[in-house]
Amino acid sequence: MNKYAVEKIRNVVLMGHGGAGKTSFAEAMAFNAGATDRLGKISDGTTLSDYDQEEIKRSISINTSLIPCEWNGTKINVIDTPGFFDFVGEVKEGIRAAGAAIIVVSGRSGVSVGAEKAWDYAREARIPAAFFVNKMDDENANFMRTMQELDATFGKAVAPFQVPILENGKYIGYVDVVKMIPYRFEGLKRVQMDAIPDSCQEELSEARHLLMEAVAETSEELMEKYFADEEFTVEEMVAAIKTGFKAEAIVPVFCGSATTNMGVMKVMDAIADYFPSPLNLNEVVGKNKAGEDTVVKPDPSGPLAALVFKTVADQFVGKISMFRVYSGTLKADSTVLNAQTGAQEKIGKLYMLRGKKQIEVDSISAGDIGAVTKLAGTQTGQTLCGPGEPITLEGINFPKPNLSLAIKPKAKGDEEKIGSGLHKLEEEDPCFKVENNTETRQQIISGVGEQHLDVIISKLKTKFGVAVDLIEPKVPYRETLRKKVKVQGRHKKQSGGHGQFGDVWIEFEPGDTDDLIFETNIFGGAVPKNFFPAVEKGLRECIQKGVLAGYPVVGLKATLVDGSYHPVDSSEMAFKVAASLAYKEGLKQAGPVLLEPYGTLTVSVPESYMGDIVGDANKRRGRILGMDHVGKGMGVVQAEVPMSEMHKYATDLRSMTQGRGSFTLEFVRYEEAPSNVAQAIIEKSKAEAEE
Numbered sequence: 001m002n003k004y005a006v007e008k009i010r011n012v013v014l015m016g017h018g019g020a021g022k023t024s025f026a027e028a029m030a031f032n033a034g035a036t037d038r039l040g041k042i043s044d045g046t047t048l049s050d051y052d053q054e055e056i057k058r059s060i061s062i063n064t065s066l067i068p069c070e071w072n073g074t075k076i077n078v079i080d081t082p083g084f085f086d087f088v089g090e091v092k093e094g095i096r097a098a099g100a101a102i103i104v105v106s107g108r109s110g111v112s113v114g115a116e117k118a119w120d121y122a123r124e125a126r127i128p129a130a131f132f133v134n135k136m137d138d139e140n141a142n143f144m145r146t147m148q149e150l151d152a153t154f155g156k157a158v159a160p161f162q163v164p165i166l167e168n169g170k171y172i173g174y175v176d177v178v179k180m181i182p183y184r185f186e187g188l189k190r191v192q193m194d195a196i197p198d199s200c201q202e203e204l205s206e207a208r209h210l211l212m213e214a215v216a217e218t219s220e221e222l223m224e225k226y227f228a229d230e231e232f233t234v235e236e237m238v239a240a241i242k243t244g245f246k247a248e249a250i251v252p253v254f255c256g257s258a259t260t261n262m263g264v265m266k267v268m269d270a271i272a273d274y275f276p277s278p279l280n281l282n283e284v285v286g287k288n289k290a291g292e293d294t295v296v297k298p299d300p301s302g303p304l305a306a307l308v309f310k311t312v313a314d315q316f317v318g319k320i321s322m323f324r325v326y327s328g329t330l331k332a333d334s335t336v337l338n339a340q341t342g343a344q345e346k347i348g349k350l351y352m353l354r355g356k357k358q359i360e361v362d363s364i365s366a367g368d369i370g371a372v373t374k375l376a377g378t379q380t381g382q383t384l385c386g387p388g389e390p391i392t393l394e395g396i397n398f399p400k401p402n403l404s405l406a407i408k409p410k411a412k413g414d415e416e417k418i419g420s421g422l423h424k425l426e427e428e429d430p431c432f433k434v435e436n437n438t439e440t441r442q443q444i445i446s447g448v449g450e451q452h453l454d455v456i457i458s459k460l461k462t463k464f465g466v467a468v469d470l471i472e473p474k475v476p477y478r479e480t481l482r483k484k485v486k487v488q489g490r491h492k493k494q495s496g497g498h499g500q501f502g503d504v505w506i507e508f509e510p511g512d513t514d515d516l517i518f519e520t521n522i523f524g525g526a527v528p529k530n531f532f533p534a535v536e537k538g539l540r541e542c543i544q545k546g547v548l549a550g551y552p553v554v555g556l557k558a559t560l561v562d563g564s565y566h567p568v569d570s571s572e573m574a575f576k577v578a579a580s581l582a583y584k585e586g587l588k589q590a591g592p593v594l595l596e597p598y599g600t601l602t603v604s605v606p607e608s609y610m611g612d613i614v615g616d617a618n619k620r621r622g623r624i625l626g627m628d629h630v631g632k633g634m635g636v637v638q639a640e641v642p643m644s645e646m647h648k649y650a651t652d653l654r655s656m657t658q659g660r661g662s663f664t665l666e667f668v669r670y671e672e673a674p675s676n677v678a679q680a681i682i683e684k685s686k687a688e689a690e691e
Contacts (some may be wrong), residue, residue, distance in 0.1 A: 001068065001075075001359055002070065002367070004074070004075040004368070006277060006278050006298050006299075006300065006366050006367035006368075007277045007280075008073060008234070009074070009075050009367040010074055010076045010077065010099065010100070010271050010272070010275045011077045011097060011098045011099040011100070011324070011367075011611040012077065012079065012098060012099070012102055012486070013094045013095050013097070013098035013101045013102070014026055014080050014081060014096075014101075014102050014104060014324070015081055015083075015091060015095075015102070015114075015118035015125075016104035016112075016114050016118055017104050017105070017106075017112035017113065017115055017443040018060060018082070018083035018114060018116075018468065019060075019083065019106075019135040019263070020105055020106050020112070020115070020134060021135060021258040021259070022080055022081065022083060022104045023047050023049050023061050023062065023080055024041075024042060024103075024258035024259045025104055025134065026038050026047075026080040027047045027048060027049070027258070027261075028050050028258050028261040028264040028482060029067065029069050029071075029076070029267075030048050030069055030078070031261065031266070032069075032071070032264060032428050033069035033070050033071050033382070034070075035048070035067065035069050035070075035354060037238060037307075039261060039659050040115040041259075041378060045059075046276065046353075048065075048067055048354060048355035049061070049065040049067055049355050049525075049606055050065075050114075051065070051067075051356040053462055054082060054455050054458055054462070054590050057458075058455075059250050060083075060084075061080060061082040061083065061084075061087075061088070062082055062455055063081075063082070063087075063312070064080065064090040064093050064094040064157075064310055064353065064579060065077070065092055065353075066322065066352075066353045066355075066371075067080060067352055067354055068352055068353075068369075069270075070628075071268045071271070071272055071458045072272040074240060074271070076268065076271055077097075077368070077369045079094040079097060079098055080094075081094040083091075083656065084451060085114075085117070085448070086448045086449035086451040086452035086455075087448070087452065088117075088431070088448060089398050089399065089431030089432075089448065090394055091118075091121060092121070092308075092397070093309045093310045094309075095122070096125070096307065096324075096396045097119055097307075097310075097322075098125075098127055099276055099278055099281050099528055100129070100271075100275045101121075101122040101127055101128070102129070102130050102132050102267070103115050103118045103122070103129055103130070103131050103132070104131075104132050104134050104137050104149070104226060104258075105132070105141065105146060105147050106132045106133075106134055107135050107138065107141035107255065107636060107665055108138045108144065108614055110142045110149045110437070111146070111149040111150060111660045112514075113660055116153065116154075116660070118658070119154055119441050121200065126248075126282055127281075128245050128246055128248050128275075128276070129251060130251060130253070130254065130267075130270070130275075130327070130535070131169050131235060131251065131252070131254070131333075132253075132255070132256065132258075132267060133147075133253060133256075134256065134257075134258050136256055136257050136262065136292070136601065137171045137262065139169060139170075142173070143160075143163070143203070144203055144206070144227070147207075147210075147253060150228050150251075154251060156249075157211070157214060157217075157249055157250055157251045158210075158213070158214075158216075158251045158253055159210050159213075159214040159250055159252060159253065160177055160207040160210060160211060160255075161177050161178060161211070161249065161253060161266075161270065162175065162253075162256075162263065163174070163177060163200055163203050163204045163207045164179060164181060164200070164203075165177045165199070165200050166199060166200070167197075167199075171257065171262065172184055172185060173190070174255060174256070174263055174266065175183055175191065175196055175204055176266065177204065178234065178238070178241070181463070182195070182197065184197045185262050188261055190265060192264070194546050200263070204647065208424075213226070213242065214244060214249070215232060215237055215240045217244070217250075218240040218244040218247075218248055218250070219242050219243075219272070222545070226253070229359050233649045242280075243333075245275070245283075246252070246280060252274065253265045254266060255566055265478075265497065268688060277367065277630060278326075278366065278367030279298055281338065284296040284297075284326055284393070286326075286383070286391045286392055286393045286621050287391070287392040288390070288391060288497075289390045290388070294326065294391065294408060296326050296327045297327055297453070297577075298327060298366040298367045299327060299328070299366055299673060300365040300366045301328070301329070301330065301390040302327040302328050303328050303386050303391060304325075304327065304385050304387050304389070304566060305327040305383060305384075305391040306323045306326065306328075306329060306330050306336075306364075306383065306384045307323060307381070307382075307393045308321045308322065308323045308379070308380055308381065308382050308384065308673075309322060309324060309376075309380065309381070309396065310380060311379065311427060313413040313425060313428040313513070315463045317373050318374050319374060319427070320353075320372075320373050321372050321375045321526050322370075322371045323364075323371070323384065324366060324368070324369045325366050325370070326330055326366065326393060327368065327391070328365075328366060328386065329363050329364070329366065330347065330350065330363060330364045330365075330370070330372075330384065331350075331522075332347060332350045332361075332362050333348070333349075333350065334347045334348065335387065336346065336384045336387065337384070337385050337386065337390055338384060338388045339382070339384070339390045339392040340381040340382045340392065341377055342382065342384070343376070343377050344387065344504075345375050345376060345384065346376075348372070348373065348374065349416055350362065350363065350370055350372055351372070351373075352364075352369075352370055352371070352412040353371045357370070363649040373379075378650060379430075380396065380430050381395030382395070382669055387571050396430070398430045398431050399431060399448060399662075401432060402448065402583055402649075402663065402664070403432050403444070403446065403447055403448065403450065403452075403647075403650040403651070404444050404445070404446040404473055405444070405445060405453055405470040405647075406442040406443065406444055406445075406470070406472065407422075407443040407444075407445060407465070407469075407473065408469040408470070408471050410469060410604050411466075411467070417466045418443070418460070418464075418468060419434075419443075419465060420464070421464030422434045422445065422460065423560065424464075425459060425463075430446050431447060431452070432447050432452070432456055433445070433447075434446075435478075436522060437473070439476050440473065440474040440476060442473055442503050443471050445470075449650050449651060450648075452649075453470060456469060456555060459561055471646050473599065473647070475596065475644045476597065476641060476678075477549065477551040477594055477595060477681060478546075478551055478553070478594075478595040478597075478670050479546030479547070479548050479549070479551050479552070479553045479593070479594055479595065479671070480510065480553060480555040480556065480592070480595055481508060481509075481555075481591055481593070482510065482591035482593055483509075483512060483589045484507065484508065484509035484510075484591065485508050486505060486506070486507045486561070486586045486590045487505070487506060487508070487586040488503070488504070488505050488585075489502075489504045489505075489577075489579055489580070489581035489582025489585070490502070490503045490504075490578060490581065491567045491574050491575075491578040491581060495537055496567075498568060499566075499571035500569055500573070500574040500577070500650070501570050501574055502531070502563075502564075502566065502570060502571070502575040502576075502577060502579075503527075503563045503564040503565065503578060504527060504535055504560060504575065504578045504582055505560075505582075506535075506539075506559065506560055506561065506582045506583075507559040507561055508556065508560050508586040508587065508590050509557050509558070509559075509590075510556070510557065511553055511555050511556050511557035512555070513555070514554040515554075516536075516539060516543055516556050516557075517556070517558070518535075518536040518557075518558050518559075519538060519558070520532055521561045522561065522562065525563055526564060526565075527560065527564070527575070528565060528570075531565065531570065531572060534572035534573070535560055535575050535576070535579040536579075537576055538560050538576035538579030538580050538583075539579050539580075541580070544584075546587065546592065547587045547592055548593075548594055548678075548682050549594060549681055549682045549684075549685035549686070550689065551594070551685075552657065553587070554670070558583075563578075563673060572591050573610055579658040587637075591671050591674075591676070594671065594672070594678040594681060594682065595672055596643070596672075596673040596674045596681075597642070597644075597667055597670055597672040598641065598642055598643065598667075598669055598671050599641060599643050599646065599652055599665060599667050599668055600638065600640055600666050600668045600671070601637075601638065601639045601646070601648065601665050602636060602638050602663070602665075603636065603637045603638075603653065603663040604630075604635075604636050604661065604662050605634070605635060605637070605660060605661040606632060606633055606634060606635070606657070606660050606661070607629060607633055607634065607635040608633075609656065609657045609660070609661060610635045610637055612656050612657075613635060613637045613653075613656070613661070614627070615643060616652070616656065617637070617639040620646065621645060621646035621674075622641065622642075623637040623639060623640045624637065624638075624639045625639055625640060640668065641665075642671075642673075643667065646665060646668070646676075649663065649665070650663075662688045
């Protein structure tokens with residue numbers, strides 16, 4: 001692949017709802033650029049970007065992938081991202097490396113939730129976005145209806161750059177609205193037509209008006225010409241579009257069919273003509289060694305600053321780190337510094353990635369994207385820089401995993417392989433977390449949704465050869481007591497020679513801390529002081545299991561008030577046993593209760609869904625703390641809810657809000673469980689103990 005100056009590079013991320021056609025669009029771009037000699041199909045598993053076994057099996061994109069293309073003297077790094085919400089972390093990675101976005105929408109179904117989310121992500125990342133109205137060859141596709149939806153949803157900056165030409169209801173070409181030139185598709189080629197057909201004149205007039213308005217908004221001079229009814233020259237329009245697109249004041253809309261490669265060349269032309277190079281993007285600011293802001297300029301000869309935006313765990317190659325160079329030049333066989341850890345990294349071979357294909361290169365310069373294998377300690381979101389000039393770039397803000405399930409191995413002895421595989425997958429996916437819960441003795445995995453975790457488990461089997469099931473994690477309940485009691489614990493055993501004797505009277509009452517409070521109030525040496533630690537130790541061992549359902553006991557105060565001892569038979573062990581006997585009897589008498597964990601739930605949703613969220617929280621035994629309107633049609637509901645009712649909330653919220661809602665759930669405290677809930681938990685615990 002040729003080397004390109006920074007002004008000739010375009011980094012473009014493809015986003016949109018699942019099934020909108022992003023991967024087919026990337027495939028068509030690669031085919032047009034000669035990067036592949038055939039137009040691959042998702043259904044056949046032959047596309048460049050969906051090469052992972054899981055993607056081929058499911059016919060969806062799961063991973064963000066790179067497809068560099070060369071077009072009109074420009075290098076376009078196409079970043080294809082998944083559309084399904086469970087893989088939002090991959091989208092965040094793709095956006096971080098991009099300088100502009102193309103949001104793919106269906107001309108048949110119109111603006112979807114995925115398109116809305118993609119728009120929000122682009123705005124959050126401060127990169128300009130364009131739309132591609134796909135599936136125009138479908139008989140139910142309607143470009144102007146989709147344009148109206150785009151206008152209503154995303155504002156007046158949305159401007160059509162193409163108008164479809166239909167013949168007997170069939171999509172056969174388009175009119176370039178900027179240059180007012182009509183094209184007809186002939187096979188995989190586009191041929192200029194002699195005249196614009198009468199059938200699209202009305203739509204073209206409307207589209208031209210929308211584009212002229214958007215162009216006029218970019219400068220006072222053009223606004224004056226617009227009001228004077230003067231025509232803009234093509235040169236003026238091209239310059240205005242470049243300025244307006246970069247400033248997010250013009251949002252181009254293109255149309256076509258990705259699977260049949262209709263209209264895709266026009267988008268590639270526009271990327272080369274209108275989309276910003278790394279030189280023309282917003283200023284990138286990093287932190288220098290002193291922690292001060294420093295401007296990172298896209299200069300190949302400047303100090304090195306490269307951000308690792310994605311990590312891939314490959315069972316054959318090992319760890320592959322994908323990066324974008326923001327300043328300087330990263331060279332093969334060099335040594336760099338990880339700005340976050342301070343550790344040095346040895347750079348071996350460098351690659352350009354095209355799907356799974358690795359194209360070896362000797363260097364990657366400012367503005368471009370590449371990959372390196374086997375970095376020892378560098379993770380996603382970290383910066384590689386020159387050893388003498390550390391620069392730290394802003395990382396990636398990943399969503400927190402909010403669905404947790406427990407791992408259950410299908411075969412004994414696989415625990416070590418499972419742990420190793422999960423660790424490598426965790427390294428690859430920042431939205432995936434693994435935790436060993438020592439209390440419940442379960443390995444818990446957390447992700448964005450059920451499909452996300454399903455893919456993780458499938459990868460664990462295909463890449464690391466271990467099969468597991470997913471089950472609901474155990475809830476870490478607690479037990480405590482409600483009243484004060486005084487009980488005796490007496491342990492006496494005679495078996496020839498020295499016997500065992502320990503006798504204690506202990507007062508048990510509610511304490512004001514989670515930990516055991518142990519005190520002594522002994523007079524006259526009824527129990528010698530040297531046995532006090534044994535009594536406390538016996539109680540501390542006992543509080544790990546309560547008398548109701550075997551959960552740890554909290555909020556317990558125990559005071560040793562009396563007892564007796566034998567000068568020969570008493571021992572530390574005897575007093576430990578005596579303390580445990582007192583504990584069991586005391587807790588039974590002290591009104592034991594079960595406590596369940598509660599969390600603070602904060603849900604962000606469009607205001608129209610707030611009633612549904614409140615109703616659902618009430619069904620989960622939640623208490624509504626408040627509702628706020630935060631602007632832009634969004635609202636926030638806050639509630640306290642039992643954690644046991646929230647296992648599948650991520651899935652349920654998505655269903656209730658068509659994917660528009662998001663939430664956080666943070667543990668806040670333990671509360672007494674209602675009697676019916678407590679009884680069910682106790683019975684379940686007894687049944688498990690009997691098994």
